[in-house]
Each structure stands twice: as C-alpha cells, then as structure tokens.
Amino acid sequence: MITRYAFLFLALLCFRNSTKLYTPWTHHEYFTYKNKYPPKKKRKKRKKNLKNKPGSRFRFLRPWKSAAAAGLFANSPGSSRVRVRSAMGENVDSEIIEHHVEDEEVEERRMGARGHAASSSSFLGGVAPSDRESQSGTQSSHRLLAYSDALISIIATVMILPVAHTKMENNEELRESVQLLLTTKIAVYLMTFLIVTVAWAAHIRLFQVVVRIDDCLALLNLACMMLITFLPYTFSLMAAFPENILGILLFCGCVMVMGVLQSVIVLYAFSRPFLLDEQIQISENQTFYKHHILKVIMRVPLMCFFASVFSFIFFQLSYVLLAIVIFLPYISQSLKWCRSKAIGPVQESPDSMLFYTHLPNEPLSKDRVEAFSDGVFAIVATLLILDICEDNVPDPAVVQKQFGGSLVAALRAYGPEYLAYFGSFATVGLLWFVHHSLFLHVTKTTRFMGLLNTFSLAFVGGLPLAYQLTHEFPADSCNELEAIQISCVIIFFAGIFQLTIWVVALHSEQETLHPYVRYGGREHIFMLAKLSLYPCVALVTFFLTCILSKFSAPIFHLMEITVPFAFLVLRLLVRVGLALLRLVFCPNRPEQRGAIDEAEDETRVPFNALVT
C-alpha cells in the first residue's frame, strides 16, 4: 500500500518533469538571429523581452492593412453594400491608419490598464516588414489564459473539500483521527495538487509557444480544461481502488486525450505560423521545432498508454511505468547539473531550443504564476464561508423548538464556525499580502521558484482545515492543543516557502529581483520583515503552546489578532527595531547618522511643500 503510494508519488514527480529534455539556444545562435533581423524601435523592447522572458505573449496582428489590400470585406449581402464596400475600400487605408494610431494608443492604454489589449484584437505583428496573411479572429491570449488559470486553481484545491468536511468525534484522540481518517485524504489532496500544477505548467509551456489564439484554439483549450478538471477525480479513484484497473485506465485515458488535444493545438498553430512565438516564426527550421515539441508533448501520453496496457496484464508494472515517466527527467537533469558543476558547462548543439528546456532557472511566466496563486488564495480564503452560507442558516422550526425562538442563541452555537472563518480568511489574506509584496519585486520567476510557490500554496490549502479543527474541540482539551500546533506548523511552512522563494531569488538577484529588495536596497529589510513575520510568529506560538499548554487557545487567538496589526505598523516596527539595533551595536556613530538624517530633512522639505 505504502509502496504503491511511493510509486505514485514518484510517478507524479517524474510526470512533472517528463518533458524537460532540451537544452537552450546558444548565445551564438541568439546573436546571429539578432544581427540578421535588426529590431525596429518597438522591437528593441521585445528583444529585451526575449532575453529575459521568452515568449512574451503580447503581440498583435494587423490584418486590416492586408485586408484593405485584399478587399476582404465581403461580409454582408445586398447590392447597396457593394458601393459602401468599395467606398470603405478607398477610405479604409486612411481610416485604418487613423484607427491604427488610435488603436495603438488604445492598445497601449489597454496594456497600461491591464494588458487586456484584446479590444484592438486583430494585429499582425510580424518581424518581417512584409504583410502577413490576415487571419480573421486572431486574438491575444490573455483572457483565455486568465480563465484557464482560474479554472486550474479551482481544480487544484478541490480535493481539500473532502478533507475539510471530514467530521471528527470530539472524544477521539486527534492523533489517531489524523492517522486513521485524514492521512489518505490529505495525501490525495497533496498529490492531486501536484498533478494539477504539473498540468498547469505544461499548459504554460504550450502557450509560451502558441502566443496568439483564434476561435478554434480557444475551443480546443476549453476541451483541454475539461479534461484537466477530471484529473483529480480519476486520481482519487485510483487511490481508493489501487488494484482495480478502471482507476488507472481513466487516469491514463485523461492524460492521453489531453496529449492528443495539445498535439492538435501545436499542429494547428504551426499550420498558421503567425500564431506562434516570434523566435519560432523567424526561424528557418520550423518543422524541426514542431517535431521536437510534438515529441515532448506526446512522451507522457505514450507512457500512460503503455501503463494502461500493462494494467490489464500486471498492474504493478503500470505503476512502475508511471513512476519512470516522472522520475527519469529528474535523474537526467540532476546528472546534467552535477556534470556541469564537475566538468564545466556542456557545449549545446546549435539546433537546441529555447522552449521546453525545463532547467530549474528557466523563466516561468510571472503573471501566470500570480494569476494561479491568486486563484488558490481566493478559493482557500472563502472555503469556510461557503460552508457557513450553506449549512449555518438555522431552520426557523429548529430555532423555535430548541432555542425558544431566540436567533441569537441559535447563532451562538455556530460561534466556533464564525471564528474559524474569520481567522482563516485573515491568515490566508495576509499570506496573500506577503506573496503580493514579494512578487511585486520579483522581475523574473524561475521554474524552481514556481516549484517553491507550489509547495507554499499546498500548505495554504490546509489552513481552513486547521482552523476548523482549532475551534471545533472543547476548550483546554489536548485535541485543541494538537489542532493549534498543527495550525502553527501549517502557517510556518506556508510562510517559510515564501521566504525561500526570496532567498533563492537573492542568489541571482541581478536577474530576478528589483534593486530595492536586493541586498543593501532600501526595501530589503522591510521585505525580510514581511516574509519572516509569519514563520517567526508561528514558531513562537508553537513553543509557547508547548510550554504553557494550558493557555494555548488564548495564545493562539492573541496571535491571530495581533498579526494583522503587526503588518499594519510593520514599517514603524522595523524602523524602531533598526534604531534599537544601531543604538545597541553602534553607539559611537550618532553624528554620522544625525548628518544623514539632517540631509534627509533638508531635502525633504521642498517635497513636502509640493504636496499639500
């Protein structure tokens, strides 16, 4: 049983990395490309894009230039339209130019507003100055990706519901309850979270290659989404009935159909190259890229196919296959990394690709990470209010009978639920606030940072459950103490992974961090304070509750109440702390500090006068 779970876990890890077998473009090839296609003024910014963030998705098609030339206005029937049409054809260049300018500003405004430049929908941004074939209905992919992120974040957190809704008896020992009732469900939750994050990462990779969409691709993506939403269910079936081949068949079937759909998307996109990323568009061997991407995409479904075939014969082998599918790329990447550290960087072949490399420092689309994280935070924050709205509206008949018509008394019975909800919302909201502050200063998100973010989010998902447990048990029972300690542990890990993201980013701070939060930057200390507040408070609360277990509940509730105010006055606290530290450690430098402060005050006055 445990072996199977281990295999499954390993299988999932390998699945996550199964497509990571390509090496990036050499600098030589990249600079050849740069010299061959000297960028236009606007393109220069995009070159910087490509260096730091390949596959920047914001390019538009401009079909109306070619549309005007091609007279492609044959839309409406009727004779009067012909005259209008040709008149439009004559004016259309001037109209178009005018609207083009206007629409560029609309586009910039939209870019300014939220990047949803979808209103200026059909732009054909080509590197080659010649016009491209106008494809009607080509659109920016932003809203599609936002919707996909919303859907995937809901699905990622869906398996926390069975965990949260597990009823536990008050007289049982919490420890045994956790072991007996919850372990399987928590394991299923964590593994489906990982699986869905894997599928989401594959989706990101695909849409870094396919940067524009049209109606057909939008519909194919919706079909893909439908299958992703079915993955957690098939996995929980597989986990509940590991010997029954139906679970494996359904899971592998989902993965295979998803692979087929993604291949169809790739084939469709390559048949219309203006949908692709610029690097691939200007490349001379698109067929090579197409075959590589297809090979990578179809690798996992093929292995799942064999796994499903073997499940009829010898189902343990199918689990082994799933494990291999997931494990092998990790091994190969680790070997490559070790070899590069030992021998030196390996010379890459010139035909290698910039996409689908899956090195740990490969950039991951930061706004998709933020969108997915926002979705998970929003779902988890409101998890308990969904239950309250559904279950905790008392029945009037019950109120009359049991509480003598007193609604206040009836609601007082739900007091613990309300407290659990407010505490959970506050904690998840503040963790979101820290996440938001962190990613405000992160300029480039790498894959490793994405992985750490996934771990942090997985722990965040456990928070509502923990708070529910905290408030469910009678006061001063050891169940309550254990529930409080579990909550502290979860908060600690959720916060510590966020801190780890920042530490990892600090290692390559020139690339990944805004100057303000680099070591020595003005926001460095504040960021450190924000990121370490929750882990420190959780640690302190844990040890306090170990020492003063009698007062564990008041201590925990005190922590819940003070942390929001601590965040509000964090800057003040940090400044006070720094001043105290300076006083303690550098008492002989007051004049220097005073000089700096005076300089600050002097230069500050004119600014204060500017702003009334």
Added chain:
Amino acid sequence: MITRYAFLFLALLCFRNSTKLYTPWTHHEYFTYKNKYPPKKKRKKRKKNLKNKPGSRFRFLRPWKSAAAAGLFANSPGSSRVRVRSAMGENVDSEIIEHHVEDEEVEERRMGARGHAASSSSFLGGVAPSDRESQSGTQSSHRLLAYSDALISIIATVMILPVAHTKMENNEELRESVQLLLTTKIAVYLMTFLIVTVAWAAHIRLFQVVVRIDDCLALLNLACMMLITFLPYTFSLMAAFPENILGILLFCGCVMVMGVLQSVIVLYAFSRPFLLDEQIQISENQTFYKHHILKVIMRVPLMCFFASVFSFIFFQLSYVLLAIVIFLPYISQSLKWCRSKAIGPVQESPDSMLFYTHLPNEPLSKDRVEAFSDGVFAIVATLLILDICEDNVPDPAVVQKQFGGSLVAALRAYGPEYLAYFGSFATVGLLWFVHHSLFLHVTKTTRFMGLLNTFSLAFVGGLPLAYQLTHEFPADSCNELEAIQISCVIIFFAGIFQLTIWVVALHSEQETLHPYVRYGGREHIFMLAKLSLYPCVALVTFFLTCILSKFSAPIFHLMEITVPFAFLVLRLLVRVGLALLRLVFCPNRPEQRGAIDEAEDETRVPFNALVT
C-alpha cells in the same frame, strides 16, 4: 411575505444606485485642464485615456530620483554600510537613470505581458515635472484588484450552492417542488448576486479614484473583502428570519463597517495625493472632491444605520428605508434622463465631478468586468465537479457489498452526475467563449452594459442546477421534460443578455465597439452568429420539446453535443449561409461577386506564398 420580498428587492435596486448623484465634468473645465498642463509625449496617450476612460489605473511612481536626492537609503545598520551608502548615493543617479530606462522597458514589457507592471513597483508618475515626495512601497493596484475580483466572484455565486444541493424526490411533481422548495433559495441567490455586484461596483468606483496602493491600503482592502464575503450570509439570515431584528442588524452592521472602511481608505488616499487619480491630483480643490466622495460613500451606511435603529421600533420601516436607499437614485436618474430628452441637456455646474456619476453610459473598467466574469464562469463551470470529487468516490466496502466488487457498475450509478457535469461545463465554457469574443471587440464598457452582464452571469449561475435536474429524473417523465425546458430557458436568457450587450454597444458603436464588429464591419456577421447561436438553439430546443415531448431527452442531448461543433465550424456555416442568401436574394449579381472573389484570390496569392 411577498411584500417584504418586493421591498427587499426594491431596497437592493436602490442600494445599487444610491451613490449615483453627480454630474460629470464640463468640457470647459476639462479643456482648461488640458491647456494648463500640456501633456508630455507619453502623457498624450493618457489624455486619450482620460477622455474615454477616466481613472486609468496604470501610473507609476518614480521615487528613486527623489530618493537619491534625499539620500533615503538609511536601511541597514553597521558602519561599513555608510560608505556603501554614500557610494550608492553618488552612483545612484546614474544607476537609477540606467535602471529607470531599463525599468521603463520592464514596465512596458510588463504592460505588454499582462499589465502586471508590479515588478517596476515604485514609479511616481506626476503630471507636474517636479519630483514628488517618494513614498516607499507604493504599488500598482492591479494584482490587488484581480484578487478582489476573484474573491467577489466566488462570493457572488456562493448562494447557488444551497440551491444546487437541494435534494428532490423523484415522485414529486417538479412544478410543486420548484415552487415550494426552490423559490426562496433561488430568490436569495439572485438577490445576493445583485448585492455582491453592487458592492463590487462600489469597489470599482473607489479604485478608479484611488489608483495606486501601498501596504496600508492593501490591508484595508482585505478587511473590506472580509466584510463583503459576509454579506450573503447576513442576507440569507435576513431572508430566513424577516421578523427577527438580528438579521437586519447584522446586514446593516456589515454595510456600515464597509462604509467606514471605504471612508478610511479615501481619507488615507487624500492624505497622500500621489495615490490618487491624476485628475484629482492636479485639481485645485481636492478638499471639495474629498468631501463629495465621502458624502457619497457614507450615504448608504447612514441609511442602513437608521434602518437598524428603526428595526428596534418598527422593523417594517427599516425595510422601507432600505428600499428608499436603493430606489431613490434610480428615480432621480430616470427623471433627469426624461428631462434631458424633453427639455435638452442640463447645464452642468463647473465643480461637478467626473467620478461617482453613475450615469448609465459612464464607463466601467473593462478589465475588471472581464476579471469578475471570468471568476463567475470558472466557479460555475466547476461547481459540479466539486460535488463529484467529494461525493462520488465510492466507498470500497459499499462497492464490495452492493456491486460485488465491480467498480464499473458502481460508477455507472453515477452516470447522470458525469453527464450533467460535462454538459454544464461545455455550456458554461461556450458561454464564456461567446463572452470573450464579445468583449474582445468592445472598447468601452458602460455601466448599463455592466448591468446586462450581471443579469447574464446570474442566469449562467443557474445552469449547473438545471443540468443536474435534467439528469436526475427517470427518462420520459414529465419532471424530466420540465427540467429540460427550464434548462433551455436559462440558456436562452444567459445568451440573450449577452446579445443585448452587443446591441446596446451598437447604438454608440463609434465609442464602444471595434470597427470590425460595427455595422458593416467584417466581423459583424460572425459576432452576430456567435451571440445568437445559443439563444436560437435554446428556443428551437424548447419548442421541439414542447411538440415532441416524448423525445425531449434525446433532443436535448443532441443539442448539447452539436453546439460545440457548431461553434468550431461557425465561420464556415456563416459563409455558407451568406452564399445561400446571396444566391436566393441576389441571383442576378454573380459577375460582381465573382469580380470581388477574383480580386480576393489575386491579392491573396502573394500572402499565401509569404507564409510557408
């Protein structure tokens, strides 16, 4: 009972419009402002922003210029830092300028990527060329607003859960079931949807005034969100216990605390004017604006305060007050509109504001409408898979006992749930696809369009319930027929409100629509086809099921299956249809059409050759 509901509904309508009592800026004042502060090159684009979309949120603060001047680098303790600090101070200008350029491109790239230019966080965009006081930690508000939209969209749909989870007996007449069991719950769902949308609209208005945020505002916004999430619960209490004052007190209490929080946000923002929208920043009478906005914001909480006071004395009066709060602005706006149509436009006073006007054609932030709609579509699409993942994993013991160990047989019992889920996901996904196509071509969203969008989303929320009913009843029962007809009605209304948005936009198409979908544009017909596909199909299915009630289930399932394929080949179908229409109505113009087609073919060839 019904009177109370009517009052409540009216109260909510008035609540929705209770802050709509201001008239917009005159053109005179606007042009005076334009002449007084001639825009810089970059600003020119934003002037167009302001004309069409006031309160464009994407401006950044540039504190490091002033930070360098002010020497505000006193972050880290220790003597060695002083030297580094002053060295940084010397270099910092050049560093900053270089990074400024780079960061502008980072900013543009981020704007390109998704508008999340939060990485280049601290920009001080001032109209006045002088430097502004640098406020550390000032950020773009995009991610905060995205998170708020995600939370609010979850809360808006939360009251569909009790409706969806209502168990119904198979032998009851569906009509009576609907009347007895569901009417109240559906009414509560619709009213909470409306209330939450009202709160969301108020949130949009507030953050069109406060365009930048810092940590303190982010935390205040989170507190505001917590109260918004509590609104549906208090409303359902009020609906379940209308005579009990506790419901009214809780509801009014929530509204009052939200009003206080919003006032604190406004006061905080006005004390730091660089957080505000540009128009208010450069205006000379900021205090006037502050007082106006505060008056508008505090109006509803004050009325709710009086309503809660009266609930002790005479609770019917409190309901009347709530109704007045909501109803009065609608009346005043309608009177103004009638007067303007009869007499002519009223001369506005020069001190009137551009914000908080609430005219039906006042622009509403399009990306927030899209974000909120995406959230609702995502929640509704996955509503049934949440239940499947939680309830429909069979217990191994049950499978062994009841089905003799056959998992296939156990799952077959859940067949209707799966079918309901796939049908509901497909329909909601396709309605999202139509919504996406529509808003791709909408350049400006007005408040009236936002209202129609709300209605469409409210009906979308009812879809999972309808599909569940469809699959729940035995075949060929009249319950099933009624369920199918209810589904058709819901789909029809969801689609028809989307079509109405487009029709309304067509009335002012120069402002609100992209040229391609205006009347005579090349995408006009396709957009019309997309928007009318679902309403037409739903109508046809409804009448077919009335006529051939025996085959209602196969007809409905056939519709479910064919509509996605119809969307896939929609362009082809439309072209075929147009060709047929031309053949039928204009059979004597083949040579003109041929000429145009030839021209298209001729001009098309070179483009095809360009793209391999």
